[in-house]
Amino acid sequence: MSDERQGDEAAAGLPPSSGSGALIPRIVRHPLAKYLIVGGLSFVVDAGLLWVCTSVLGWAVWLGASIGFWAGVLVNFSLNRIVMNRDKSSLLTQTSRYGVLLAFNYVATLGILHLTTSWGVPIVVAKTAIVAASTCWNYVLYRLWVFA
Numbered sequence: 001m002s003d004e005r006q007g008d009e010a011a012a013g014l015p016p017s018s019g020s021g022a023l024i025p026r027i028v029r030h031p032l033a034k035y036l037i038v039g040g041l042s043f044v045v046d047a048g049l050l051w052v053c054t055s056v057l058g059w060a061v062w063l064g065a066s067i068g069f070w071a072g073v074l075v076n077f078s079l080n081r082i083v084m085n086r087d088k089s090s091l092l093t094q095t096s097r098y099g100v101l102l103a104f105n106y107v108a109t110l111g112i113l114h115l116t117t118s119w120g121v122p123i124v125v126a127k128t129a130i131v132a133a134s135t136c137w138n139y140v141l142y143r144l145w146v147f148a
Helices: 003-011 023-028 031-056 061-083 091-118 123-146
Strands: none
Touching: 023 031, 031 061, 031 123, 061 091, 061 123, 091 123
């Protein structure tokens, strides 16, 4: 492989390739790709439980949102600790930082869901919009602070 290509991969945060042209596996190893895959799995758990609790079981939005949110949190933290953790900081440090971020995300989720569903926005649409917004700031904070 050329030195120029290796430099481009390093600048993009990708590990060096074997030269076999396996672009997809290299992309999947990128921190952003890992973050998005973990986030996608967490979202499926969160939104799925929200939908089941509110639409199938008929529970209150706050209860379904809480159950989905915290189940998604467990999936998200566990998997991100594995894939985003560069310096292997202590579990206590990471958990504390993650907790601060979670408190903000949780309050924002409940507030926005309450507001948007009162306007008639379908609950999964509202949840998707919340997740899209929080995905952006969470990625930055995970890389720079929680799992730094």
